[in-house]
Amino acid sequence: MFKGSMVALITPMRADGSVDEKAFVELVQWQIAEGTEGLIPVGTTGESPTLSHEEHKRVVELCVEAAAGRVPVIAGTGSNSTSEAIDFTRHAKKAGADACLVVTPYYNKPTQEGLFLHFKAIADAVDLPMVMYNIPGRSVIDMSVETMARLAKHPNIIGVKDATANLVRPLHTRRACGADFAQLSGEDHTAISFMAAGGHGCISVTANVAPRLCAEMHKAWRAGRVDEAMEIQDRLVPLHDALFAETSPGPVKYAASLLTKSTDHCRLPLAPVGEASRARVRDAMVSVGLLN
Secondary structure: OOOEEEEEOOOOEOOOOOEOHHHHHHHHHHHHHHOOOEEEOOOOOOOHHHOOHHHHHHHHHHHHHHHOOOOOEEEEOOOOOHHHHHHHHHHHHHHOOOEEEEEOOOOOOOOHHHHHHHHHHHHHHOOOOEEEEEOHHHHOOOOOHHHHHHHHOOOOEEEEEEOOOOOOHHHHHHHHHOOOOEEEEOOHHHHHHHHHOOOOEEEEOHHHOOHHHHHHHHHHHHOOOHHHHHHHHHHHHHHHHHOOOOOOOHHHHHHHHHOOOOOOOOOOOOOOOOHHHHHHHHHHHHHHOOOO
């Protein structure tokens, strides 16, 4: 069971746009030292749509090597092409990832039956635990609980990253898919309320820059220290807000640059973050205690 504070890793880049492998490895090491309980390379936050296939696979390899078995690695392997997703998933298994994260196909707009067949084809092709990724705001398609329940019967499909921000959803998913089906929030604001509704953890953007606070919040919740978990949650809210002031991962990469973990560079078509959003990010980081 994947649980707790997990991070949707940024992909650090140099000013010229090339992947900064050294900075990425150092980010992974820092995340583990700060208490992060799972690593997710090359998801949405990792700018997977604009990485080449070679870069994508290399980042997965670097993450697995740097983690060295200390925490699980769930490699982003999704695509709107089923054959491409199978290729990425095969590579993730070969690289030593513990699981794969497969997003609902964007742009194509498949039916629920198309979603079922897509995820089943990947799970049939590669013997690697799969976490499905339901994010209607990015992919337009919303996987129904009924489709998820059909897929949960597959031995390789073990959970979902739910980025709907719908807190009724984990209640129905738990009833339909069972208590052992890993439910991970994909929306930082909902982490605690999602777990209260039956979830097991969060795949976080904010954890890129506040990993210790995010980890402490999850550990307090699991230990029954609800007041402590709520206090950390309240403290993090302005940062959650600021990191989505513009399209992610622009703001979080700017935040990471303030901590010297990366440059703020994102590949086009993501534009540089505007000055108003930069000021908002800086102010939020100061208020949380990440900057003086």
